[in-house]
Amino acid sequence: MALPEYKRTVLRQVQQADMSEANSWAALAQTLDNFSAQIGSVSRTYQAKKAQEAATAKADYRWQLGQDQAQAARDLTAKKYEKSQADAQAAKDLAAEKYKKSQADAKAARDLAAEKYKKSQSDSDKARLLAAEKYLKSQEDAEAARILAADKYEKSQLRQQEQDKIAAERRASDEAKRATDDFVNAKESDVMTTLAQLSVDYANDYEGYFAAAQKLKKVWLDNDELDNTVGMRLAFETLIDNKIQQYGVAPYEAVAANKIEKSRAIAETNVNDFVTDAVHEITQFIDAVSTKEFAEESELDNMYDQQLDKVAGKYLTLEAKLEELIKNNNYSADEVIALQAEMELDFFSGVIKAQINNEMKNDNGWNAIDEFEESPADFINNRPHLKALIPEGVKIDEDMAETIYDAIFKHYKDTNNENDYLQAQVEAEDAKRHSSNLSETLLALAQGDVMVTKDFVAVLRRQNDISPEGHDTLIYAITSDKYAQDNARVVWALNKQIVDDKSSYQDREDAISEAFMNGDISIGTASGMLTKIVTADDINKVPFFSIGWTAIERGLVGNPDMMESGSGQVLNFAQQEYYNRVEGYKDDNGVYHEPENPQDIYNEIIEKYKPMMVESADSPEVVEVLDYPTNIDTNFGANYETMEFNPKTGWNTFFIGTPSAPMAVQTQIKVAHLIMDGVITEDEGSIILKQLKNYMQKHLGLD
């Protein structure tokens, strides 16, 4: 049966907004709006009445003014009529006088015109005679001009005929050249495109290209149009020949290069195979020497010398093969040097590697590599059989030695790393299994499982199901006080290590075991942490988890090394909530909550727990943040100086309420206010709260 505990039933509720005051103001506003509208109406009615009276007075005044103006107008019209009659009579008299004068002027004008007509008749006759003379003269000039123009025309016709003939000949010549150019140009694109395609199609077959090009040439020249214009066939044929030659260059060179490349590849493969074979034989020779199969000093047979001559001759054979290869395959100077260096490197590298492989078999490999790195010459000279393999005059230079060393070192380092990695993985698997088993066993022990005995723990250790440290931890748990209190700072440090992806499983288990055996954490805490050792790695891989974890630490305590016990507990609560929410968890009601994004929640968690850091810096237990009302009257009950504490009943007159109806929450708030205002110290507040707690336990019948 699970241990019953009091479960909270009351949660803070968000009350509906208190709109009472707002409603009363709204009513007042509405009333004033109504009054405003009504008083406006009264005002408008009054204004309308006044406006009506003013309009009536104004209309009367205007009527009288109109009557006066009409009489004045009538008088003025009568005066104007009389004056107009007089003006009309005067105008008539003036018009009669003007008529008489105009009759006299007309007569004088007619007389003057008659005289002018007579004079004009005489001037006209003179002008007609002069014009007749001018006409005769102009007729004579015109005849002379016509004769001259006819001569000029005849000459110009002759010149024009000659020019037309020359131009026609030039046009015919130009036309033939243009036709030839047009034809050749038009065909040139076709020829170039087709031949370019042919050079691609026959990129590595010059003969095929040439044959195909000749066929095309025949088709292109089989065209009657070429004979219609002089020189066109010759020009076109020249073009085709030039282009066939131009586009044939690439296939020709490709074929030649291909032949050289194939030839070189065959030759180089042959040399490579030779080097491989030589190295193989040398390896066998070195192994035989190492196992004393061939002895240098043996005089009974000369197998050693025979074998030595045989493998030593490999180098000379290699050189001869290289010389032949270079001579027959047209290598450039740079290619010759590179090829020779590569082959010799392979050869000597094979010789040295064969020796070191042999040393490896005798557990002297790394020493041999070290010796070679120190001095390749000494490495060779200290081994007579090796020295004998390298002809005199041939030296392994520094670059070659370095390259050989790097290749050998990398080869053996990689091999060694693989072994190390494998071993590390095996150890990590063991550590995970050990932690998981230790966690389960500790949990079983905490739940009173009688199966967990010293013998049982010993069996676990023998089967390698728990680590030696886990074994010690379990023995300690069986024989010690199971009700250790958690040290907040230690819990914080362990949590930090668990989510630190740089620490190994074994490091984490060791740290938890040590904390448990030091009495810094309880069995339950140790068991929970051991479970988290494995799952924490998955959490660590969630993006931003570490950032959020550190942000909570900094946001709540700044420097964790300086934090106090109460603050540490709050920080642990906060980071535990963060961990659970990122991982996903089941609450007390068994409801599963999906994992959340660390970035979305860490700020919220900091804000949630921050107030507790201030109020509970020295409080040993912090459970939840509550926003208590602030309007508690701290004058209720006695003050700290005058309060009286009754040890018998436990009642302190400082408390709010009465002994029969104490008000615990209000008293707690009163204490908090007085501490915040500096009226009492935190120690004094703690004493009162302890007294209050004791009194309430008695009062509620819980003692």
Add this chain to the structure above:
Amino acid sequence: MASLIAVAAQIAASKAAADAHIASGEAAAESKEAQAESAESAAKDRELERLIELRKVRAAQRAYWAAAGIDPATGSPTVIADRSYDMFTLDQGADLINTRQQIRTFNNEAASARKIGRIKAKGSMLTGLTSAANTWNT
């Protein structure tokens, strides 16, 4: 003469409406005050139920430890017992806050109802006077 009678009648009617608004506000306020008292009583009932529950839990815890042969006065049992008490005090605090808010809201609403009644009464009087002024002008 007729205008004078109409004016007097309008003023009298607005006085009656004002009295009605004040009475209405008072009735609404008394209703809210009754609700506030009711909320306080309900809070006391809930407190009693929680206390009974806490006692049951504590008794069950003691029985559990007794059966297991564990001393309830030392070690983890005291922590667990204290935690139950602390949970209880947290419930008390939360309920206190909730109830205080309810009561404060009801009392505010009662005061507001009275205030609104008086405002509406004055509004009625002003309406009567302005109507009378309009009648006199026409």
